Amino acid sequence: MSALRRWVAVVREALATAWAQPVASVVTIVMVAGMCATVLLTTGRTVGAEQAVLGSIDSEGTRSIVIRAEPDAGLDATVLGRLAHIDGIQWAGAFGGAQDVTNIEFPGATKIPLRLVWSSQLDHLGITALPPVANASVWASPAALAGLGMPDAVGGVVDGSGLDFAVTGQLTTPDFLAFLEPLTIAPQTADTPGTVSVLVIIAERPDLVAPVAEAVQSVLGVTDLTKVTLTTSENLATLRGMVEGQLDSFGRSLVVVIFALTAVLVAAILYGLVMLRRKDFGRRRALGASQTLIIALLLTQTGALALVGATIGSIAAGIGLAASGDPLPGWDFVGAVALLSTTIGVIAALLPALAAARRDPLKELRVP
Amino acid sequence: MVDTIRLAAQDITFGYVPTVPILSGWSADFRAGEVVAITGPSGRGKSTLLYVLGLMLEPTAGQVNINGTDAAHRRDVDRANLRAHQYGFVFQDAALDATRTVLDNIIETTLYRGTPRRLAIRRAHELMDQFGVALRAGAKPGQVSGGQAQRIALCRALLNDPQILLADEPTGNLDPASSDLVVEALHAQAHRGAAVIVVTHDPALVARCDRRLEL
Numbered sequence: 001m002s003a004l005r006r007w008v009a010v011v012r013e014a015l016a017t018a019w020a021q022p023v024a025s026v027v028t029i030v031m032v033a034g035m036c037a038t039v040l041l042t043t044g045r046t047v048g049a050e051q052a053v054l055g056s057i058d059s060e061g062t063r064s065i066v067i068r069a070e071p072d073a074g075l076d077a078t079v080l081g082r083l084a085h086i087d088g089i090q091w092a093g094a095f096g097g098a099q100d101v102t103n104i105e106f107p108g109a110t111k112i113p114l115r116l117v118w119s120s121q122l123d124h125l126g127i128t129a130l131p132p133v134a135n136a137s138v139w140a141s142p143a144a145l146a147g148l149g150m151p152d153a154v155g156g157v158v159d160g161s162g163l164d165f166a167v168t169g170q171l172t173t174p175d176f177l178a179f180l181e182p183l184t185i186a187p188q189t190a191d192t193p194g195t196v197s198v199l200v201i202i203a204e205r206p207d208l209v210a211p212v213a214e215a216v217q218s219v220l221g222v223t224d225l226t227k228v229t230l231t232t233s234e235n236l237a238t239l240r241g242m243v244e245g246q247l248d249s250f251g252r253s254l255v256v257v258i259f260a261l262t263a264v265l266v267a268a269i270l271y272g273l274v275m276l277r278r279k280d281f282g283r284r285r286a287l288g289a290s291q292t293l294i295i296a297l298l299l300t301q302t303g304a305l306a307l308v309g310a311t312i313g314s315i316a317a318g319i320g321l322a323a324s325g326d327p328l329p330g331w332d333f334v335g336a337v338a339l340l341s342t343t344i345g346v347i348a349a350l351l352p353a354l355a356a357a358r359r360d361p362l363k364e365l366r367v368p
Numbered sequence: 369m370v371d372t373i374r375l376a377a378q379d380i381t382f383g384y385v386p387t388v389p390i391l392s393g394w395s396a397d398f399r400a401g402e403v404v405a406i407t408g409p410s411g412r413g414k415s416t417l418l419y420v421l422g423l424m425l426e427p428t429a430g431q432v433n434i435n436g437t438d439a440a441h442r443r444d445v446d447r448a449n450l451r452a453h454q455y456g457f458v459f460q461d462a463a464l465d466a467t468r469t470v471l472d473n474i475i476e477t478t479l480y481r482g483t484p485r486r487l488a489i490r491r492a493h494e495l496m497d498q499f500g501v502a503l504r505a506g507a508k509p510g511q512v513s514g515g516q517a518q519r520i521a522l523c524r525a526l527l528n529d530p531q532i533l534l535a536d537e538p539t540g541n542l543d544p545a546s547s548d549l550v551v552e553a554l555h556a557q558a559h560r561g562a563a564v565i566v567v568t569h570d571p572a573l574v575a576r577c578d579r580r581l582e583l
Contacts, residue, residue, distance in 0.1 A: 006482050013479050020467035283463045286424055287524075288452025288480035290445045362424045 010293070014300035024273045028302060028345070029309040031269055035262035036313030036341040037320070040334065043254045045326050050247040052327045054240065062206050062240050063090070064176045065213045066231045067199040067220065071097060073227035075196045075220055077118040077188065082219040088208040089201055093119035093177075097197040101138075101157035101184065103148045104164055110147045114138060114159065116194050117185040126172035127187065137186065139171040144182035157184070176202060206240050209233060255337075259344060267348035270302065274352035278359055285361035298353040299346055306345030310338040373400050373435060373454070373531040375421065375563045380430035382413075382420055389428070390416050396581055398563040400531070403554050405574045406567045408583035414567040415460065415536050417583065421565060422455055422534045423447040434532075452480040456530030456557075458538045462521040464509040470496070471505045474523045481528060488527060495523040499549060514541035522550060526557060533557050533564045539573050551576050 018025045069075035075094075083092050096116035102109050122128075127139055138157060145153055150167060158164040165186055173183050177200065188194060199220075203212045213232045222228050274281075281294055289297075314334050321328050375398040383389035390413035398404055398421075406414050419425045421432055423439055432440035439450055451457075464473045471492055478488040496502040499519040504512050512520065518541045525533060535554065539547040551573060558564045558578075566577060574580055 009479050009482070009485065016468070016472070020465075279463075280465060280467075283459075283465065284476075284480075285448065286422075286451070286457060286459070286463070287477050288448050288450075288455070290448040290480075292445070293480065362419050 010296050011300055011304075014297050015304060017297065018301045018305055021277075024276070025305055027269065027273065028305040029312065031262075031266050032306040032309030032341055032345045033313035033316065034309075035259070035266060035344070036310045036338055037317040038262060039255060039258050039337050039341070040314060040317030040329065041320055042258060043251055043337075045321065045329075046247070046251050046254060049327060050244070050251060051330065053247070054244055062233050063203040063209055064233050065201040065203065065209060065216060066179075067201075067216070068229045068231075069197055069199070069220075069222060070227040071195060071197065072224075074223040075199065075228065077190075077192065077194045077196055079196060079199060079220060080118055080120070080190070082221065083201065083216065086212065086215045086219070088204050088212045090204045091119075091121050091124055091200075091202040093117060093121070093200050094196040095180065095185070095198040095200070096194050099159050101148075101159045101165070103150055104156040104158045106149065107158070109149060112140070112144050112147045112157070112182050112184050114157065114165070114184045114186060115180070115197075116188050116192075118188050118190065118192070118194070118196070120190070122187055124174055125177075125185075127169070136165055137168040138165040138184055139169050139187070140167060140184040141171055141173045141182060143173075144184045145170060147182050148184075176200060206233075259340065263344045263348050266345055267351060270349050271352040271355065274298070274356045278356070281356040281359055282361045285357075285359065291357035294357040295350075295353040298356055299349055302349035302353075303342065303346045306342040309345065310341040313341065314338045373561070373563055374398070374433075375532055375565075376431075376433040377417075377421060378431045378433060380417070380420055380427045380432070382416060382425060382427045382430075384416075386428055391420070391427070393430070394583075395430075398532075398565055400561045400563050401558050402578040403558045403564040403566060403576075405577035405580045406565060406583060407569065407574055407580060412583040414583050418534050418536055418565065418567050421532075422457060423451055448480070452477060453528070454531045456525035456528065456533040456562075458518070458521050458525045458533075458535035460536040460540065462509070462514075462517040462541075464517055464520060464524075466509050469506050469508060470501065470512065470520050473509065473520060474527060476524065477528060483528070491527055492523065495526055496520075499523055499553070500546075515543060515546050518542055519546060519550070522553060526553065529560065530557070531562050533562050535564070535566045535568075537568055537570070538566060539568065539570050544572075547572065 077094050080092060080094055083089060094117065098113035098115055100111035101114040102111055140148065140153065145151060148157065153167055153170040155167050156164050157167060171183065171185065173181060177183060201212065201216060203209045209232050213230060217230060220228065284294060318328060377394060377396050380391050380394045381389050382391045394417065406417060408414055416425065420427050423432065427440050431438040439447065474492040474495065475485065475488040478485055493502065496505055499522060501516050501519050501523070504516060509517055518538060522538065533554065538550050542550060554564050554566065566573065568574060
């Protein structure tokens with residue numbers, strides 16, 4: 001018999017044995033489900049809260065670098081090409097100086113600042129299509145549209161010199177650009193020259209803010225650094241790192257303690273179940289089952305039951321967390337806990353399996 | 369047809385407590401084709417001897433030779449392998465798995481030998497027909513009589529056409545007709561080339577064995 005067929009036979013026998021012993025199987029499933037659910041309902045709740053807290057302070061604001069340049073500082077749109085060579089940057093956009101525009105239909109109406117913008121990642125602002133008229137179309141945020149009296153984002157704006165732009169659509173202002181509100185932008189192609197007044201850069205991770213900021217300063221290409229101011233969220237990033245570290249440490253300790261306690265409980269109960277079945281293992285050994293086969297059978301059986309238990313426990317915990325309105329931990333965390341619960345169930349069965357395999361077959365057979 | 373086999377016990381000594389041997393320097397030859405009865409008063413170690421011959425107990429001294437090679441002191445995995453492939457056992461109380469069906473019990477050893485399950489099921493049905501338990505194939509051992517359980521245990525023992533068949537009181541729970549069936553099956557297996565050893569108190573069974581060894 002091939003190794004695969006033999007393994008299939010072991011799995012079939014393990015499942016048949018589990019099916020034939022409903023009480024022991026249900027107890028095993030309930031124990032592992034309880035272990036999995038306990039971890040998810042305690043640590044999972046902690047992780048969910050941690051993710052929510054970090055999510056709140058981890059909007060791009062904690063990773064932003066803002067450089068403001070005076071008009072004669074010499075910062076121009078070519079800086080984006082140089083930034084492309086720096087690692088650790090998730091997003092970069094260069095904004096020109098603000099020029100007031102009004103609704104072309106109401107020349108004396110509220111003035112809204114319009115900025116030329118250079119960026120290859122305008123999809124962050126909800127702009128996915130190319131401008132129908134290069135360098136002459138504008139997008140406006142809801143706040144800007146309200147100021148322009150243009151709720152449907154259809155119409156045109158005109159600046160003080162009489163230059164007009166077509167309003168093409170509404171943009172979504174991300175948190176890191178909130179300081180530019182009300183925001184109206186005219187996207188420019190990369191080869192369009194222009195002076196940059198505000199350069200906004202988002203680092204990939206909070207801990208990269210400081211090194212990226214340092215690297216950015218070296219490629220600004222300005223003639224007078226005193227006319228440039230750089231603002232970073234480095235302090236906020238540091239605080240975020242500390243909060244994350246403390247929450248992670250607490251969560252890990254909680255997981256270890258809960259898993260350790262439940263693993264001991266699972267092992268003790270499994271040992272009891274194996275002792276109840278010692279006659280079964282004695283018969284198997286007497287009839288020719290090797291110790292390895294006994295161990296494989298017991299571990300496979302426990303593994304299958306633990307998998308069912310972990311699945312049930314995860315679903316039950318998910319329902320419980322949803323019902324209580326607590327934040328749900330991510331799927332990766334749930335999957336990891338389920339996998340770990342199953343593994344612990346199998347490991348907990350190892351000692352009883354070894355004990356079962358080493359039982360004297362004759363002694364067990366002669367027990368009344 | 370099983371291969372011809374020769375089983376020999378050489379100076380077997382064994383005691384559950386080493387200082388109190390139950391068997392002391394016991395020797396005997398068992399040839400293929402014969403049914404040997406081991407008899408004697410209770411407590412003399414008949415069943416113990418059977419389990420030593422069956423490689424379940426390791427003698428403190430002496431050898432169990434199979435075709436001239438000592439098997440009693442081999443590694444556990446090798447002895448388990450021999451039990452699975454060359455032995456058939458009928459235990460005193462049948463020793464069936466109460467949680468599985470009769471058919472599952474009969475084909476249990478298939479897993480230990482690594483033989484195809486499909487063929488084993490076919491052979492199991494033939495044996496159940498032969499021993500009159502075919503209608504109980506789907507029942508649990510708790511739902512059959514003691515006599516039926518013993519015949520089921522015999523089916524399990526014969527499934528792999530063993531070269532060595534060991535039976536501990538195989539007719540203990542049986543009526544005369546069933547006993548006849550069992551005795552005929554033991555002889556049939558011996559005629560197929562197996563060495564058959566029976567521990568029994570049943571005079572009728574002893575009378576129908578080819579040889580008797582008194583402990």
